[in-house]
Amino acid sequence: MPKVLISDSLSSQAVDIFRARGVEVDVKTGLKPDEIKAIIGDYDGLAIRSSTKVTADLLAAATNLKVIGRAGIGVDNVDVPAATARGVVVMNTPFGNSITTAEHALALMMALARQIPEANASTHAGKWEKSKFMGVELAGKTLGIVGCGNIGGIVADRARGLKMKVIAHDPYLSPERADDLGVERVDLDTLYARADFITLHVPATEHTRGMINAGNLAKMKRGVRLINCARGALVVDADLKAALRPGQVAAAALDVFAVEPAKDSALFGMPQVVATPHLGASTVEAQEKVALQVAEQMADFLTTGAVVNALNMPSVSAEEMPKLKPYMGLARQIGRFMGQIVESALKSVTIEFEGQAAQLNAKPITALVLEGLLSPQLASINMVNAPTVAKERGIEVSEVKRERSGALQTQVRLTVVTEARSRTIAGTLFNGDQPRIVEITEIPMDARLGPNMLLVSNHDRPGLIGGLGTILGNAGINIATFNLGRNRPGGDSIALLEVDEAPSEPVLEQISLLPNVVRVKALNF
Template identity: 75%
Template sequence: MPKVLISDDMSPQAAEIFRARGVDVDVKTNLSPAELKACIGDYDGLTVRSATKVTPEIIAAADRLRVIGRAGIGVDNVDVPAATARGIVVMNTPFGNSITTAEHAIAMMFALARQIPQANASTHAGKWEKSKFMGVELAGKTLGIIGCGNIGSIVADRAQGLKMRVIAHDPYLTPARAEALGVEKVDLDQLFRRADFISLHAPATDATRGIINAETIAKMRPGVRIINCARGALVNEADLKAGLDSGHVAGAALDVFAQEPAKQNILFGMPNVVVTPHLGASTVEAQEKVALQVAEQLADFLLKGSVVNALNMPSVSAEEMPRLRPYMGLARQLGSLAGQLIESAVRSVTIEYEGHAAALNVKPLTALVLEGLLAPLMVSVNMVNAPTLALARGIAVSEVKREQAGSLQTRVTLTVVTEVQSRTLRGTLVNGDQPRIVEIKGIPMDAQLHPAMLLVTNNDRPGLIGGLGTVLGNAGINIATFHLGRDRPGGNAIALLEVDEPPSEAVLDQIRALPNVVRVKSLRFAAGFC
């Protein structure tokens, strides 16, 4: 009988589900790291919320552990790479607290608009300062939503019920999905210029970290109010304080902070700031949902081997793995390359499997393509949830199989159609197991992908190679490999370089200034992709 440890406070029904399904379960909460390390070797599964820190030291002591389940969406408290290295599956429950978090954002917006916490404290103190707390109506105001995924779309729906105008910025929000939600899709600068209220619902990635800062605040309309129930890293707190002090920002409502638990913060005590201690998912209903979901998921995995909402494990059977493994690397590379090249909302994705690839179970490969495509702007994307996330964003996904692959024995072609362009990439396997990129944007290429690369699109004229070498050499950046391709003499050309370290933005600007350079893109690939 498999054995599971529940190490954080959660609904008692989670333990009941385990026992009913035939899984032995212990509930031991408030364990110190030393206590958890001492006992974790007795368990096949570990169920946590946010309090337990599953560190590399804990994982190293987990000799029997096969799965870690997080009752909630964020896995900041779980070292996923360390778990992966030990072959431990990490699962979360990404949809159980969406409604609760969205409702908290709406509640924070009301509290901010009507100064409810401040008025409550004043009235409790017997002051009756009626004229001091002059609020604003939400009806007729423009709400700007940054990140219109699962939670953001619920906030949009609720705001429309309050007769607010809703505009949204999300690179993966298609026009069709925006129309279905009844929101107007805008670029980020337009959102800043127009919004009376701004609500953040984006993950903390390299693209979104510090998205609220001095520069973006200056673009906002005077009197803007900002709500953050997503991730503290989205806001530069010092810049927000400066905006509040100047009066340009009328108020802020924050449920999350850069450092948590936030027992001290430069925003605490400001009269125009409403704060709560990360309560977005803290309702009875949400905690019941995530506890039940995580128990069901872990029980199914331990008893049946099925995988749901895994962050680090592909849905592939043991029988299929030997044949699929090389193609999985190729699929991830094609998706990741496409995801870094596109810069507008994706409308459709078509994957063509030709030759030997057409005889495979391609569903996991398609999921891996989507994982790579969506990963640059999203967190917790994996081959299990990537198709669902694509569907939720209105991305049409199609697969085509062809028995012949032209001059190659096997080939995978990825075509991504966005709002403004279409991008096609092709890849194959060399020697049966080595992924190669053989075409980028219609230009023949023969290249391996590496962790740090530079893609230069240019007019096919003499002098480019020398110019690139000079700029990178002056910056002390070594070129490891150099791949070239062109559609015709004097036409469009591509240079794909492997470099020992990513170029700085200043170096990229120097390359952009070279004659005949059309576009420059710094690319990063996880070591496991290459």
């Protein structure tokens, strides 16, 4: 039974979901890093929010860990590259917090427009300073949205309901999506120049960190109001403070900070700044949603292999899995077959999907081919880290889809180019779920792979079968299946045998000395 550790506070219903789906679960919150490290090796899954820091050091101790589930969208507290290198799937719940975060951004925008926090404090103090708090209307103002994905799209929809003019900058926003949202696509400088309010909804990346800096603040319309419910690292606090003093920026509302918990900030104490302690996802509804989602996703992965909302591998839904599963076995077989016969450095890998295979989600199949291909040479390779390892080693990987090629209804073909030569292996499924090898480097074949296989390349001349049988018989090795293929009479030929036990090196040496044998190789699957 898979076992999951919940190390941050989650809804009790998440525990119920794990157990109902056959996953053992322990809830141990508030542990120190060394305490988690001491026990993490016992678990297949780790469910977290933002408190637990999943570092490379922690992952090194997580010898059985297969999946990390983050209840929420941000994974700043997870070393995703280190998890990927160790073959651990990292999942988040990108949609559970969306409405709540969008609503918080709008609430902050309204708070800025009407100076609500200051007016509230003044009124509680008995001052009744009505004339001091002159606000601005939202209707008719231009809202600039930086990052118009899921959360930004919700903000745009709500803002249009407030009769605001909405402009957006997002390199991935298509014209069709912009039309659906009723927003105008603009470049960043245009957004800065035109927007009365600017709200940020982008992740912290090398391109976005520090984007709200002195240079860009100077490009903004004088009197702009800024809202950040995304990531604190987007804003250079000292530059924003300098822009607030002369009124270049009229006011700012911040829910996130570069260092959290934020105990100190250059912006604290400024009357133009509204600050909240990362409340974007803090509603009862959102907390319940993300807890249930992460439990469902992790349980499905650990019990069925379904992958949803993963950050470091292709997603595979529970509905796709039954169709993909036979091909996953085939992919591992042809990859591992090739990985055992190549003898020089890999340069490129091409996976061709033909017929019914062309209709599949190709990414997980490709990942499994790469896993099989690299596993004979490298330890700790799986479908999570295999694509990354291939990229790090400079191996070019490509996918090709064809509706139909040849007589077979479905086929997956792997072509590998090494420093020495090119090789090809193709496989298909018989009766929908039985993997078969149907081609080895342009030689037709029909072979089912067993645990121990013997591959013999030879010139097509009489006598091979007798010689092989004699040597294996003398060694007490039983032949389970015997498959032959050739490109033409008298040309190149291949014998692929399933044997009950792996031949020893002396036996392989005897076979290699048979007349017309070019190469002999023991394979295991």
